[in-house]
Amino acid sequence: MSKNSWIDISVPLSNSMHGWPGNPPTFVTMHLGTGKGDVCNVSAINFNSHTGTHMDAPLHFLHGAKTMDDLPWDAVIGECRVVEIKDKTAITPAELKKLKPKKGERLLFKTRNSAKSWKKPEFDKDFVYISKEGAQYLVDCGVQTVGVDYLSVGGFYKDGIETHHVLLGAEMWIIEGLDLSKVKPGKYDLICLPIKFHKGDGAPSRCLIRPR
Template structure:
């Protein structure tokens, strides 16, 4: 079975969270101008595109991106389609048959558009606090969403406080609901509250 790429492409000027740093990519050395090689630089928030939140993002004494538990980011995962207009609620998830150690990825109406190339849209579907609490109760170890944030501060605190890994900005436009093998590898950056990641998955 072929691997699918669930990673949002990083592009100059792409969508970003309003109070975060915008994305700037530029060529600093060019072979066309006589340089021996092409060299580029990039400036952006660590919460750009597809990324993983470290506990430090919302927990003052939380661990940083370099200490993320990769075992929570790799393994069987359930991709779930949710039709909620605003919040993924407890009612949207409590029918799921989850076991301790489960990983859940949510595909919502966010995936119906190429959101990364559009201006930031505050009207995105997010995980509600009641759903986050239910996922914690089930012993879920990883939650992934298809926009730049999993939810508000309360949802973040519930998930990160429980040691649940949070993947944001997934590219799920062409992914069908079902069971997958997940591979998410965030960059190992010391002292920061999140890290860009490459996310691959294949049907089980």
Template structure:
């Protein structure tokens, strides 16, 4: 029996990776070396919970929203469809309507922005809030994107975040999808159980599903 390999679609956490302007950069260093302890290397890390590939908990944009540790982990495991929307810089409900979601409850959008974790983009493809109602009607519970945010970095109102929230659609950002073919997959993108947190880095992986 041939086993299908999982495809990693997460950004590696590196010292030189880009971070959201004004946010805490990622850093990993050794607190103690094996030579110092006599037994083991011991590392520490610092940085924003929104570094690299990550999920947004509702508390990120709603004071009364759930924090990461309160989220249902089943939201981040299951059937997904990867859609190629790289032909446009503005993604609306009309952009998504021609696609067959094949009943997938998790939608991952491969946009026109090339994957480059070491550079924070000056401009990102625009998502229109109208996508939320459309995806909600299709039974979608999770939207993943290969851009740093579903809203422009300079946005204060975060209209797409809130539109998705009203439809109970959760958010997964900064995926790496340039090497992934459109189609059906099984997704695992589990956040860390960080008590009280507004977001969490994830290790996101896909496994192709025979159509």
């Protein structure tokens, strides 16, 4: 791979993709198909606003808060840092302090999720998440954007709501559902463009990074 090649760290949208339990699942069907005599191919897609690789707006958990319309492009276009997390349970202040997050930084967290969670046949409830204490530490450091390599910054069993409240309450922008399995830690250029969903609480996104 060329040093300047863009790397797609989005997960593909398909019927078999992982989805958060209780959210509407993804259904892709062929509405029109040249194979059945139609003049063109047209797919019908049913999915929710937090499908696959996506972003959370503060409105996702906070009534009356900012929506996807309020996303500043600086939050998702520019330099980012991919950091590897060794903890197999959660992203906590103990490990974050060693990484020295900076004010205004865009941080993408690579955990065991990238190698294991996406490969499981069903949704992985034991994915690595950001603890509420870790979330507060990131807020205190002034981080602008965080990205995680599974479907939620908060855990399934713990800190699901709390972590979202801490991050979104500080108007930190969140990218969820990344696949960093082929990415090494380091500095990258980032482009993450969410669907233009008017007043959206979140939106599926295409996310690319390029080594600096």
